[in-house]
Amino acid sequence: MPVSARERTRFRRTAERAGRARSRGIAVGAALLCAVALTAGCADKTDDASTIIRTTTNIAGAGVVGADRDTATACPLPSAPDAGPGTTRAVTHTAGVSQVPADPQRIVVLTSSALDAACALGLWERVAGAVTLEGDRPQPMYLGYGVLEVPSVGPIGQPDPARIAELKPDLILGDIAPAAGGYEALRAIAPTVLIGQGGSWQSDFTAYAAGMGRRDAAATALRDYLTEAHDLGPALNASQSQASVLRFTADTTQVQGSETFAAQVLADVGVQRPTAQRGQSYDITADELATKAEGDVVYVMFDGEQGEEHGKQVLRSTEFEELGAATDRRVFAVDDKIWHTTGLTAARAVLTDLRNSLNGYVTD
Incomplete structure (x- = not known):
């Protein structure tokens, strides 16, 4: 039994x-x-x-x-970018190496987990566009009502490069390249980080954070989460x-x-x-x-x-x-x-x- x-x-x-x-x-x-x-x-x-x-x-x-x-x-105050010289950082991801802004200001997210990561790092107000979900709510409600106002770049899995370009992002975050134009179409618009699929949720969060120039903030946030989880168990x-x-x-x-x-x-x-x-x-x-x-x-x-x-x-x-x-x-x-x-x-x-x-x- x-x-x-x-x-x-x-x-x-x-x-x-x-x-x-x-x-x-x-x-x-x-x-x-x-x-x-x-x-x-x-x-x-x-x-x-x-x-x-x-x-x-x-x-x-x-x-x-x-x-x-x-x-x-749900979404804390903005976290600080990683320390370091220059205005860009090299980020290695599944589609190659991208030079991304050290402190991006206009982010387009192509997955709900990328939007979650932006929220967890306090950067959701910098999200200039996002894919939308099926159903009566375009975004997950646990992230708060503010994300409902984020402009759509198309349904999840089918982002529209033309809509993305109109938003003039300085960073695009996703997991895999969309069918429409693929990775080349995205990076022609803005520096793009694609983290791939099949990793753990914690490794995905860390990869998205690296794209946003927040490795240190992500490490701290994950450590705080694990402390809360481990304390909750005995309680x-x-x-x-x-x-x-x-x-x-x-x-x-x-x-x-x-x-x-x-x-x-x-x-x-x-x-x-x-x-x-x-x-x-x-x-x-x-x-x-x-x-x-x-x-x-x-x-x-x-x-x-x-x-x-x-x-x-x-x-x-x-x-x-x-x-x-x-x-x-x-x-x-x-x-x-x-x-x-x-x-x-x-x-x-x-x-x-x-x-x-x-x-x-x-x-x-």
Whole structure:
């Protein structure tokens, strides 16, 4: 079994646990309840309402984590450029070597992870253009409302060189060359850094930071993140919990394996995974939920509207409702654009989600 008998007993909904809930409910429930109880005084009066993302607090029995995510401080103040002489730096990347500005002022980003990196280094206001996502929001909302005003250079994966040129950037950041014109078209517009694909999220962040002339700032930011993650683990007694992580698309239920961003952040905190989820990602059927999806706590994410519709069907199925985590009301829905992306800002958001849910249960 993926979860020990001791741990399963620990999270049963007994009267004893219900009593404990009254004393610790605020720690987990506040983020879930404030969205529907603002008139009762949940909101901090100092919050800027425009920085808070509001959503439903329950999806098919799964408590929504981050219902009132405050994004006011998601992007810190601008970091300092690396020390050194001259106004340009040589940066080696997958497409070659580029002479980039030591302190770029107008940056075009061709991936969400590059936008996340600019945010994490305090440079998001220098982003002159960005590719946009599918759906009703052009950019990830966890980065704050300001990024919604960044001009579009086309959909993700299909940036338009003509739009990029109109924005007159002094730096272009991406992972691979777009089909339209390739790397040559980009570097004819501005110095371009392409970091490639397949690296860890931390190495990607470091590569983007090098392109922006912020190697030192990136090293400090990563060190601070790891310190926070390592401190959070003991505070949550994380090593005593096995967290199952599932992602729903329009027609699949996928176990998120060790190679995924979410799994890597969980590992940084010291959260354990069920035995069946300690390898690579894979799809499962309804009949496999009992053996492949069980955990002390189950985190679920949805790939768009169709993924949510499929996910709701699974969450309401008899097979899922028979899981111990479902019986104990320890199933939490997390933001797919945070848990299924890459980036330091997103990693910090996952830490916040874990702080508000790992030792809790759904209260509504």
